[in-house]
Amino acid sequence: MPFDSLTPDESTPFRIIFVCTGNICRSPMAEVVLRDLVTKLGLGRLIATSSAGTGDWHVGEQADGRTITALAKRGYDGSHHRARQFDPLWFAEHDLVVVLDRSQERILRNWALEDRDRAKVRLLLSFDAEQAPLLDVPDPYYSDDALFDAVLGMIERASHALVKQLAPAIRQGVR
Template sequence: MNSTSSPYRVIAVCTGNICRSPMAELMLTAALEREGLDGLVTVDSAGTTGYEAGRPIDPRAARRLAAAQLVSDRHVAREWVREWFQERDLILALDIDHYAWLSEAAPDQESLYKIRMLRSFDPAMAGLDSLDQGIEDPWYGGHADFDAVWHQIHAALPGIVDHIKSAMLGEPATSAAGLLKTVRSTA
């Protein structure tokens, strides 16, 4: 549970931290700012691997973010650090392989419950198996693939913001059934 003296902390996780997760980080940060929650919530991102550590965001992801006036030039890819299980309140996996990796690495049940598929917050994905909630890696594609990632993340933002607001007020998770379905389907 988050205390009133420290911000609620969210992290988005993909493979290399140069495409999907930094897009989610910056898009969610902007959505939270629009809701007046900047300063109360912090968002960052990481990769499950160190393959891209130290590198900037993919230029195609930067192009898509810039089209929405989101600046990404400060992003530097980094690898997940185990301590973040305790330090983050919500861990957003961008695809099922990230969810599985995080679930296996989770040191305890409390950490496991923090992990959610990002698209599980999209109402159009409600009730679907977590296997169907992933966002494919656009790195292998072109601009249209990055546009698709944008739209998939964008559709989940209102649900994520609502979840964060509820959590900050100490209310139960906005989609406990979805959380249980995600945990059970990947167990």
Template sequence: MTTSCADFRILFVCMGNICRSPTAHGVFEAKVHEAGLAGRVEVDSAGTHSYHVGAPPDARSQKHALLRGYDLSSQRARQLTVQDFDDFDLVLVMDEDNLARAQALCPLQHAQKLRRFAEFFLHHNSMIVPDPYQGGSRGFEQVLDLVEDGSAGLLAHVASQLESRG
């Protein structure tokens, strides 16, 4: 079991952990810091596949994130594990394929922790964060738009959870 002094732990999950989930990780972590919750909320990311384990986020993800003030350069890809469902309060997936793969790994007693990140969107009407890997710049910008929106909703949810925990 991972030891953490954080009160609330969130894991973002996409396919390879080089585009969407590291973007969500970086954006949400920045929002947590801005809200003064850095010591109370821990953020991480993982992929359902092992294609890129140990690799930094995609250069295009890093470039577009940096243009908005988010530095993803210290992150390294890792694969989702069964232990993650013990260690995290929320495991947030980016799309249906990620959900199906994570559900196959998730112990039944932790099923309530596994959710779609899109559930936290405040202004966008989408059920997924689409994979920008095969696309151009617009796809990476769209991911950032969705992630920033979802991060605002998620931050409100986390703040309410922390308040109810005392």
């Protein structure tokens, strides 16, 4: 999806949803990181972030405690997050659906009923040229705190790269 076809304005922000498996580790990290970044850049009213999971195992739960801790160590607040499952009807409500690995990419492209919606699905690491060859952000759920910290670092780098691509079009108000 080319970012030169954006139509941002303050009444209808550009809407990004991050999707991982259970919406308690990676996608909440990405949501919080990107929201913080766009707020610091003065784009908070122009870019809206949210997150969801492909599965329903954790709906209504807080983010994993290790997610909240990793975020807090770097100055982010993930304590208000509540997990939810992605609803295919949400394609119409979002401009970009950013997935954390290829399994979510496959699932969401299968859930999309139209090519336009399938085209909204992008791997997070695809925005960062250095990390793009990795394709997937690893799921830290069955690992230790060190992997949560490493995953957060990957997400921060890719989020900066995403904003670097997105911000000029948002600032110019191109649509």
